[in-house]
Amino acid sequence: MADVMALKPGVGGQAAPNYLTASRGLKSWLFTLDHKRIGVMYLASVLAAFLIGGVFAMLIRMELLTPGPTLMSAEAYNKAFTLHGVVMIFLFIIPSIPAALGNFALPLMLGAKDVAFPRLNLASYWLYLAGALMGVVAMVSGGIDTGWTFYTPYSSSTGGAVSLMTLAAFVLGFSSIFTGINFIATIHKLRAPGMTWFRMPLFAWSMYATAIIQILATPVIGITLLLLVMERVFNVGIFDPKLGGDPVLFQHFFWFYSHPAVYIMILPGMAVISEVIPCFSKKPIFGYKAVAYSSVAIALVSFLVWGHHMYVSGQTPVASAIFSFLTFLVAIPSAVKVFNWLATMYRGSISFQAPMLYAIAFLLLFAIGGLTGIVLGTLSVDVHLHDTYFVVAHFHYVMMGGTVIAFLAGLHYWWPKMFGRMYSEKWARISAALVFVGFNLTFFAQFLVGSRGMPRRYYNYLEEFQPLHIVSTVGSWVLAAGFFLMAGYLYASLRKPIDAPANPWGATGLEWQTSSPPSVHNFDHVPVVTTEAYAYATETEETTVGAR
Amino acid sequence: MRDWLRSILLPAEGTSYAGSVDSLFFFLFYMGVFFFLLIAGLLTYFLIRYRRRGPDDRTPYIVKNHKLEVVWTLIPLSLVIFIFFWGFHTYMDAAVSPGDAMEIRVTARKWVWEFEYPNGIRSLNELHVPLNKPVKLLMTSEDVIHSFYVPTFRIKQDVLPNTYTQLWFTAKEPGMHRLFCAEYCGTSHSDMLGRIFVDDEKTYNEWLETGGDEGKDMPLAEFGAMLFKSRGCNTCHTIDGTRGEGPSFRGVFGSQVKLQDGSTVLADENYIRESILRPQAKIVAGYQPIMPTFEGMLREREINALVEFIKAQR
């Protein structure tokens, strides 16, 4: 990392030392307390994790090109999708936006010099590294074949490195908790003078909501995974029906975390979108308070819907009904956000740079993902669709089409700020198009395979499903091409001298008021906030016709 | 139109319950299409109409409109509440079985389905049911969680160890329906398939008595090859020499088999027969004693056929 970033002074000659160049050497990175450097290290790490998860994904798609064995055995396939899921969830998507982009941008956006607890922040990164390392060891020492959901009693009886992998997830959980604690304290205590709660960028609101979930839900998965390890090591009995335990209890525990966790994934994505759309529409966000409160609403209600993953698990119909009802309620705030974003564009001045392209893609893909979530939330329909490829398609639309696309929007948005370089806009657009087309090819076909009845986690499948699987596999190649292209032009931009202006997009956030890349201490003068966020409008309230 | 769409989106309807689920599914489908088109349409319109024309475009200050906020909160809200009740209604139909339903016991284990009929007959991976009569399945598992899934009936229910779960249906389409295991249960999860035969009363009763005429005209070895797949032997055994959960059948017959206790036996017809009916009696060295016993689940001719089939794998 460090030598790519070696200072190549910009056009003006001697650039002032920025946070990237202020000190050198691996140690100056690994022991840094600077939130920006920690953010960059997180970024490099989650991208590496994404690559690993992506390689597993390509193997999965390759295997599914034909029914029956294509290139690996059933055991290998089962390990491949498990590791794909585990890596993508625990190593990539959960830390992606908060720990990488959020760490970098949040303090800047609040006008702070750092997060509240820089050492805790570094500890979070080290825990992440430790967890990742344990994960890699688990992968090479036997792998695991439980699915990312670790359902008992299968997971307590199968072989492989299940205990090590669950411990890795446990450690990663604490890394996520530390980030959450840090963000809440930072938002409470380190806002710049004048930045009231309702002058905060919505990014901060969303991160706040995310952090609430991280803090309240993650410990539960922690203890659940520990119980699973205990079950494997001591046969403590809690999840083992042979010993008088209850395997379904594990599912309750697991989803009590993992449902809120899906909002740990999407809320940060929504956070990014709320920044990008106003900026590239040159309009203040529509319905600031509605968007802000809906984040908090999602965070709170998300704790009460976990049972929608368990309609056919044998839980009582009454429980299923309650969970279904609450599931629908939690969808409403998401709908509110979508409409507010749309309304923001109304009468804007919309430009189509890469971050905005991703934001547009987000709106379309998240709408599909969310609407199919409604389909799954419906009791009798989910009985048919549960554990089929329809669910696989749904969650890729929300996670990949939602969060990952939003992550890419944010990456392209803050890239100039992080590294001081502009990437090639032309290649960025081509790659965005490839990703968009490839993604839809890959996963739209899976809705159809699923609703026609093909279960998920299937190594072998009936021949009638093959045409759709071919579409999906070919789509995954297009998708991968888009990502490799992206890796290429982003890397190329790092080899150039610093050329990004402080505020390439003409954005209003405080992070754009300091140089690109920022100095070690973020701001030369503490910024003072006097207006609300997103003061993009060129007309005033009085001159605007049609506003209320 | 609906039939055409259904053929793209959904499997055939094997029960009338499937029809009522599909109505809801289609409602959701059209609603989804509507909202997607609404969003995509507005988006496209805005993107074109309000695209940036120059650096000094003027943009108005529009930040709220309470009426709009209320409208786009309440419309989705009332829609989902409506959907909830509809979904709940159909769900409850499936949850309560009629009192006069015929009961069949289902036992799931890695990776076979076993069915036991009221008269004590048992079958593997093949469920035979009478047409237009309610059937109730009382299900349990011997090892991990499995899930009984029949797409054409739109029913699914997890099968748990140590607990009974149930499912019921009234089949209205004669013929073969597919059964899948939908809960991940290990290596051969995707081969834990079964077939459900819906027959008229007469054929069904005949089957109960004679086991049907399956394989009647086939030579034994060929019938055995069929059973090898339909009875789930292939989830653990191969015939090409590669090792699965159990040893491959390739070259077994006539060989000296090393057992776990160190002794060896000659794999003759009786050994094969015993291995199928009482697998725990002699455990092959290097394997776990996980093979289920097939005693009482195979008819005499079926055992003969399997032995013949294994003999043929040289």
Next chain:
Amino acid sequence: MSETPVVIEQHGHAPFLQHHFHTAEQQADASKIGMWLFLVTEVLLFGGLFVGFAVMQSMHPEAFFAAHHHLDRTLGLINTLVLLVSSYTMVMAVDSARRGKQRALMIYLLLTLMFAAVFLGIKYIEYSHKFHEGLLPGKYYSHAGDTVPGQFMFFSFYFMMTGLHGIHIVLGMAAITWLCFRARRGDFSPAYYTPVDMVGLYWHLVDIIWIYLFPLLYLIQ
């Protein structure tokens, strides 16, 4: 970290003020928020075990009832009192720090440490009894002569819950020891005693968890 001179006007010269805070209060407030959030995660961590215990107890009430007779109520009660007293000494330690009484701070910290050690000592005695009688978790359970089956599950929970709690006690002792060193170095003053305050909060939490554990495990009726 703060190599370059801080441009922000400093309110007073509080010791240990980190560069990214403006005032000592701001820093102390942030620490408090952080600590409370951390305590919430701890509560939820134990909460999972409590829920698991409750569910299993409702499934096997007789076994749990029978098994809990193997616990020594007297020792449990003594330990409860020991922890309560240690909480009191911890409160006094924080109070001494706030008033700048260095010697009293040191004494109360050491007292707290001592009570914690007593707690662990008693726990050790209890554990060794259980080990001796084969009252061990899960598959290691080998107690002879049980009339009600399934008692191993109780001991699975007993060891997991008291074990996790014990680990917290040990971590707390480590933190208090660290406070002792800093106190001796003279780090704390009425203007800066946040670490004492924070460790105090943590210690009370550990204490409270025990107060829930004691009736749950020792006093089933």
